[in-house]
Amino acid sequence: MSIFGNTFQTLEYALDFSSKRNKLISTNIANVDTPNYKRKDTSFNEILNEKLGQSFQAKQTHVKHIPFQNQSYTYKNFIQNNLQYNHNGNNVDMDKEMAQLAKNQIYYQSLVDRLNGKFHDIQTVIRGGR
Template sequence: MEISPAHELMARALDYRALRQDLISANIANVDTPYYRSRDISFEESLAEERARIDGRESKRLKLAVTDRDHFDAPAAGRGDRAEIFFRDGHMARNDGNTVDLDVETTEMAKNMTMYNALVAAMKKQGSIFRSVIDASAKV
């Protein structure tokens, strides 16, 4: 049961935040692994596309011109409902080729956990609002 369109978007954001937490944890766990490259996830664009889909707005993607009706349809240019995992290569590699910076990882983990907790709190608040409306309507 979907409570609201925002609930669906928050649930998707929670999934991405949980995945990001796992990636950051893996980076920290591999801080001493030679040649390990730190990874991260980019999901903001996917969430923006999901929001546009939920709101019924048209995507901002450029549509290809059709010059012949017999041409194949263009493949989906976007990632769809998938976020992109990438290597975070902005940091200097150590002598062993490892790019994990413990300060960066712990900072990113704290920021991600704060956003995750804020999403959980928002979902709880939304649920309590709907429960109170249902309880009040049952008393009538």
């Protein structure tokens, strides 16, 4: 474990997820009128909890090498086939997508704010509490 704990790593993964989710939501919005297009989404919470509960070790070739964690996280993308909102087979609900986009943007900004707060804390410690 680093001197900062898992906070930076968790924030990194969460920011990466939010960025990927933003792209999927944008793709859904761009395809709102595409016949037979099925909305796409991604899942992150289950994977984050699963990965944070595991400890990965890289191969150390020398006793004095510092251990580090594998940072290859993936997200589960899925297509929602069971819904149909439009007569052309498309299941993108523009209102729902816009709400999801706004929610994701708020989530992303809160993560950035938290990361900035952590850096500010470190800066305060480096300056000796000033």
